[in-house]
Amino acid sequence: MSKLHAKKYVTAFSGTVIAVVFALFALGLSTLESWVPQWKLKPGAEAPVTVRLPARYFRITMLRNEFHYLSTASSNCPHLVPRGAKLQRGRECTGLALAYEKARRELEPQRLAGNFAFYLIVGVVLSSFMRQRRMGRARQLRAQNTVFALFILLMAVSKAILLFTSFSAVILPIATVPALVAYYCRKQVGLLSAITSAVLVSSLVNFDIELFIIFAISGTATVVTVQQRSRRAVQIKAGAMAAWVAVIATVVTTL
DSSP states (O other), rough: OTTTOOOOOOOHHHHHHHHHHHHHHHHHHTTTTGGGGGGGEEEEEEEEEEEOOSSEEEEEEETTTTEEEEOOOOSSSOOOOOOOOOOOOOOOOHHHHHHHHHHHHHHOOHHHHHHHHHHHHHHHHHHHHTTTTTGGGBHHHHHHHHHHHHHHHHHHHHHHHHHHHOGGGSSSSHHHHHHHHHHHHHHHHHHHHHHHHEEEEEEETTTOHHHHHHHHHHHHHHHHOOOOOOOHHHHHHHHHHHHHHHHHHHHHHHH
């Protein structure tokens, strides 16, 4: 009976398998809208999903389809095409949005391979860190499966908010996973989970550095204030403090 209840620990092989499965799911979620033809942006028709252009606007060489990022906006065009909005033909903003939409829908093999390798490296690093002897229950197979499943769920929820609402990306529930990991595992794992969450979610918004900073600070603040096995009121206060830190980080990065 003791063997049936023995704890299974993650090995280098099983950790790599977990990282590969995680990378496949993450790649699918990050490029989800590009695989659905019905979600393509068309002039004169309502946008089926929200299209978020890079925060630093760009000019486009139409013949070469090149994107040139600038320190300031190149025009008065918005960085967001909300779901249900109509793009008017012949407008500069419409041309910019359609050119960006066309470029990101061209799923080149090398780009997919690069994205997969990026998510795989993130997964391998996180799994390797959690396998260390001093990480306690984070070394267990069930714990690692749960943590990586939470990351996939975080990306899925964030992707749904980004595609089907026009809310700012700042409201994404970035601190949820780090808080749970810090509560049930060690704070060291929670801190790495905060950075991992920031990296994964910022990858859904063109790796916006300002959003990454906000996500990282918010997640880290949550982990620092979380107390393991403490009362619910204390955890609520920790979440409220993390929200205030996120607001302050947003104001600072905006300025």
